[in-house]
Amino acid sequence: MTAPNDILLAVEHVSLSFGGVRAISDVSFDIRKGEVRAIIGPNGAGKTSMLNVVNGFYHPQQGAIRWQGQARSRMKPHEAAAQGIARTFQNVALFKGMTTLDNIMTGRSLRMRRNIFWQAMRHGPALDEEIEHRRVCEEIIDFLEIEHIRKTAVGALPYGLQKRVELGRALAMEPVLLLLDEPMAGMNREEKEDMSRFIVEANRYRGATVALIEHDMGVVMDLSDRVVVLDYGRKIADDVPDAVKSDKKVIGAYLGVGQ
Amino acid sequence: MATGGEGPHAEDTFAKLLRAHATLRGTSPAFRLKDLGLWQTWSWGQVYEETRAIAQGLIGLGLKPGETIAIVGANRPRLYWSITAAQMVGAVPVPVYADAVADEIAAVLVHSEATIIVAQDQEQVDKILSVRDRLPRLARLLYDEPRGLGDYDEPGLAPLAAVAAKGRAALADPAVASSLDRLIDAGKGSDPSVILYTSGTTGRSKGVVMSGERSIRAARHTVAFDRLTDRDEALAYLPLAWVGDHYLNYAQGYVAGFCIACPESAETAASDLREIGPTYHFAPPRVFEALLTRVQIRMEDAGAVKRWLFRHFMEVARRWGEKITNGERVPLSARLAYRLGDLLIYAPLKNALGFSRVRVAYTAGEAIGADLFAFYRSIGLNLKQLYGQTEAFLFVTAQADRAVRSDAVGPPAPSVEVRIAESGEVQFKSPGMFVGYFREDDKTREAMTDDGYVKTGDAGFFDSDGQLKIIDRAKDVGRLRNGQMFAPKYIENKLKFFPEIREAVTIGDGREFVAAMINIELASVGNWAERNNVAYASYQELAANGQVYAMIEKRVDAVNRALSLEPVMAGAQIRRFLILPKELDPDDGELTRTQKVRRGFVAERYASLIEGLYGGAGEASIRAEITYEDGRKGKLDATARIVDLPSYPPARRADAA
Numbered sequence: 004m005t006a007p008n009d010i011l012l013a014v015e016h017v018s019l020s021f022g023g024v025r026a027i028s029d030v031s032f033d034i035r036k037g038e039v040r041a042i043i044g045p046n047g048a049g050k051t052s053m054l055n056v057v058n059g060f061y062h063p064q065q066g067a068i069r070w071q072g073q074a075r076s077r078m079k080p081h082e083a084a085a086q087g088i089a090r091t092f093q094n095v096a097l098f099k100g101m102t103t104l105d106n107i108m109t110g111r112s113l114r115m116r117r118n119i120f121w122q123a124m125r126h127g128p129a130l131d132e133e134i135e136h137r138r139v140c141e142e143i144i145d146f147l148e149i150e151h152i153r154k155t156a157v158g159a160l161p162y163g164l165q166k167r168v169e170l171g172r173a174l175a176m177e178p179v180l181l182l183l184d185e186p187m188a189g190m191n192r193e194e195k196e197d198m199s200r201f202i203v204e205a206n207r208y209r210g211a212t213v214a215l216i217e218h219d220m221g222v223v224m225d226l227s228d229r230v231v232v233l234d235y236g237r238k239i240a241d242d243v244p245d246a247v248k249s250d251k252k253v254i255g256a257y258l259g260v261g262q
Numbered sequence: 263m264a265t266g267g268e269g270p271h272a273e274d275t276f277a278k279l280l281r282a283h284a285t286l287r288g289t290s291p292a293f294r295l296k297d298l299g300l301w302q303t304w305s306w307g308q309v310y311e312e313t314r315a316i317a318q319g320l321i322g323l324g325l326k327p328g329e330t331i332a333i334v335g336a337n338r339p340r341l342y343w344s345i346t347a348a349q350m351v352g353a354v355p356v357p358v359y360a361d362a363v364a365d366e367i368a369a370v371l372v373h374s375e376a377t378i379i380v381a382q383d384q385e386q387v388d389k390i391l392s393v394r395d396r397l398p399r400l401a402r403l404l405y406d407e408p409r410g411l412g413d414y415d416e417p418g419l420a421p422l423a424a425v426a427a428k429g430r431a432a433l434a435d436p437a438v439a440s441s442l443d444r445l446i447d448a449g450k451g452s453d454p455s456v457i458l459y460t461s462g463t464t465g466r467s468k469g470v471v472m473s474g475e476r477s478i479r480a481a482r483h484t485v486a487f488d489r490l491t492d493r494d495e496a497l498a499y500l501p502l503a504w505v506g507d508h509y510l511n512y513a514q515g516y517v518a519g520f521c522i523a524c525p526e527s528a529e530t531a532a533s534d535l536r537e538i539g540p541t542y543h544f545a546p547p548r549v550f551e552a553l554l555t556r557v558q559i560r561m562e563d564a565g566a567v568k569r570w571l572f573r574h575f576m577e578v579a580r581r582w583g584e585k586i587t588n589g590e591r592v593p594l595s596a597r598l599a600y601r602l603g604d605l606l607i608y609a610p611l612k613n614a615l616g617f618s619r620v621r622v623a624y625t626a627g628e629a630i631g632a633d634l635f636a637f638y639r640s641i642g643l644n645l646k647q648l649y650g651q652t653e654a655f656l657f658v659t660a661q662a663d664r665a666v667r668s669d670a671v672g673p674p675a676p677s678v679e680v681r682i683a684e685s686g687e688v689q690f691k692s693p694g695m696f697v698g699y700f701r702e703d704d705k706t707r708e709a710m711t712d713d714g715y716v717k718t719g720d721a722g723f724f725d726s727d728g729q730l731k732i733i734d735r736a737k738d739v740g741r742l743r744n745g746q747m748f749a750p751k752y753i754e755n756k757l758k759f760f761p762e763i764r765e766a767v768t769i770g771d772g773r774e775f776v777a778a779m780i781n782i783e784l785a786s787v788g789n790w791a792e793r794n795n796v797a798y799a800s801y802q803e804l805a806a807n808g809q810v811y812a813m814i815e816k817r818v819d820a821v822n823r824a825l826s827l828e829p830v831m832a833g834a835q836i837r838r839f840l841i842l843p844k845e846l847d848p849d850d851g852e853l854t855r856t857q858k859v860r861r862g863f864v865a866e867r868y869a870s871l872i873e874g875l876y877g878g879a880g881e882a883s884i885r886a887e888i889t890y891e892d893g894r895k896g897k898l899d900a901t902a903r904i905v906d907l908p909s910y911p912p913a914r915r916a917d918a919a
Contacts, residue, residue, distance in 0.1 A: 137299075138298065141298035141299045141300075142298060144298075144299070145297075145298055146409070148527070150296075150299075150526045150527050150529065150530050151526075151527060151529030151530045151533075153299065154533075200410070204409075204410060207412070207413075208412060
């Protein structure tokens with residue numbers, strides 16, 4: 004039904020164990036270019052492990068990952084980053100002592116071409132380059148409406164804003180694929196609405212394909228094009244939101260109904 | 263000087279003023295906007311070109327002279343230019359409060375019959391689209407910031423930039439350009455130049471129609487009064503739809519030719535203020551109060567040395583600062599101590615607040631606390647008070663440099679006639695006086711006396727030095743059942759001068775005694791709670807806390823003691839009070855958009871609490887619906903404790919006035 008070159012990333016029969024614990028068993032799904040793909044499931048279903056496999060932090064014992072049509076061998080997270088995979092974390096992972104702007108600027112570091120010596124000199128071509136990176140970051144600051152905290156150390160910011168800054172850093176990489184691990188966790192409704200808007204706009208206007216883990220079902224069903232459901236490390240459903248919502252297995256997994 | 267004089271060639275419309283600036287000071291800065299972290303500047307010449315392009319674009323959209331065009335958004339250069347562009351065409355701009363909810367915006371849009379709306383961004387466009395079915399006359403909805411509006415498919419929706427681009431292209435034809443020139447020449451000063459909707463403190467808001475010549479004449483008087491020139495600079499952060507912004511920034515800026523800087527966003531206004539360092543500044547008392555509260559909180563958290571320095575030199579400032587600012591004679595030692603304080607504390611403090619370059623600062627809208635006012639004046643800020651209203655095009659009275667005090671609002675502004683009616687109401691006649699209320703001639707007649715004075719609705723009197731003192735709204739001044747005069751605002755202001763109290767509503771007209779409902783200030787009480795290890799999760803929880811109650815009780819008691827010293831007010835001491843379990847909010851209709859309490863509405867909404875206050879109960883409950891900014895509703899269900907207070911016997915004072 005889809006041309007293979009539409010597929011940005013394919014997870015093929017992946018299994019992952021930690022010692023005797025099976026985190027993921029034989030899961031396959033794909034992420035198409037330009038879509039918002041949600042991974043949902045009850046606690047401990049293996050969602051974060053799955054994201055860690057996708058960005059190369061974990062290496063599955065079985066199965067393969069195809070990235071833009073190429074089978075991917077053991078890849079490290081920084082290599083994944085260099086290929087355009089950016090992510091945010093379940094518990095915010097920012098440099099707390101640095102300002103919002105500096106944190107977002109770190110998202111540009113992979114795109115800096117001048118070596119660290121020239122960057123430290125802030126002179127000539129390195130300065131031009133920094134000005135260009137700063138412009139990109141300022142556009143992201145404008146996009147995320149965080150001008151007022153540009154110069155504030157992120158450690159002093161409320162949680163909802165820290166999440167926004169983290170999204171900003173991921174966007175600064177101009178990612179091909181944006182992985183979001185519970186972007187709305189711990190947010191109130193207004194913050195969730197803002198964050199949803201940013202995700203939609205990042206997807207639509209900044210051209211990022213998005214894969215997200217989220218517990219708020221309202222958000223997931225509104226935002227995503229397709230949803231894959233994991234339960235105890237197995238895939239139990241993979242479809243458009245409406246179909247997933249009415250899937251008996253999914254309802255069972257969430258409500259704990261025995262089968 | 264084409265812009266200074268009053269000769270026959272003096273410009274009588276804003277479009278002509280703009281054209282004059284473009285020739286006289288074409289390269290001087292006219293507007294600034296912080297965009298992507300950098301200040302962008304437009305010269306008067308550029309602004310003239312941009313405004314012409316928008317004007318021609320609006321003509322292309324079919325805007326006709328006399329039609330109204332609504333401007334909805336915050337202070338953005340293009341929105342200001344749209345105002346001038348509309349005036350250039352002979353249409354009437356109607357700025358609308360940007361933070362109003364959709365319903366309120368709809369009311370103004372329906373009443374003003376706007377055919378074109380210029381909105382700032384997606385947020386405003388969404389609000390307008392949600393009420394579009396009520397706006398049959400609306401043909402075009404233009405927006406300044408395209409973000410998020412990419413896939414909107416709504417008839418008539420278009421970016422302002424595209425309209426301006428079409429206008430610019432059309433103006434390349436000399437025939438079109440000279441026809442626009444003729445349109446500017448044809449503009450009459452007597453034509454309506456803007457409709458400013460009142461904030462609606464007392465009922466539904468009314469559209470106050472101004473004319474170009476009156477607006478400009480009034481602005482010329484005050485520009486001369488404060489010696490404003492094209493080297494001045496102001497930060498435009500006040501609501502675009504408020505007369506204060508339209509007067510202080512737009513009208514005075516266009517008359518004096520000074521630069522108007524627009525903040526990046528409402529949240530960054532404080533840091534933008536620091537970066538711009540305006541020379542001319544206005545802020546309502548509550549902003550000055552919030553700034554002082556922040557300074558105090560930060561000083562309490564500062565190290566011992568800093569705290570000592572701050573306390574020591576603030577004491578020096580308190581004793582000598584105002585005298586030095588007023589140019590009085592002071593001992594040399596005091597002058598030296600003040601100099602040192604300036605070096606160590608006052609100048610850095612003013613710099614941190616963005617007031618380093620301020621030459622003239624005004625406050626108005628509410629009474630300002632004596633201590634608060636003295637604080638800013640003592641560190642060398644030339645802060646003055648004015649009294650005004652939309653119908654006057656702002657200025658009715660204003661304090662002159664060096665004749666400033668906190669408890670009065672100054673003598674009549676230049677060329678303004680002020681008188682006190684029999685009833686005690688303040689009435690005025692001014693050069694900037696409004697033309698009338700839009701489509702409400704009966705209301706216009708009601709607001710005027712037979713001999714052409716405007717009734718302000720405020721009760722006041724002139725003090726011995728000729729400065730006007732405002733007591734309260736004339737209709738709010740009531741009497742207790744025993745005949746004692748009761749001026750609610752007078753008492754509320756005394757309460758609000760405490761940093762812990764954000765808002766207060768007193769009740770007493772036709773009652774046995776005075777009772778008060780109090781809103782605590784979350785910033786200062788929250789900080790106090792933190793230092794005293796009082797745990798709380800929400801405003802509601804903090805408001806119900808016993809220790810907070812005890813602290814507020816002390817404040818109310820102090821107000822009673824102060825009232826007991828004033829013969830006229832001694833009988834109006836507060837007998838019972840409670841702390842409101844919810845912050846008063848404009849979204850719930852409890853405050854106006856300019857943050858003034860809507861007394862009648864609050865009395866109705868909190869009727870059960872008032873019943874408790876007068877019923878002798880120890881507590882009272884409230885159930886009410888609350889509205890969030892996006893229009894969703896929630897429920898409030900809370901109980902407030904009621905505290906009884908002793909009264910002080912009226913004290914006799916030898917110098918009682």
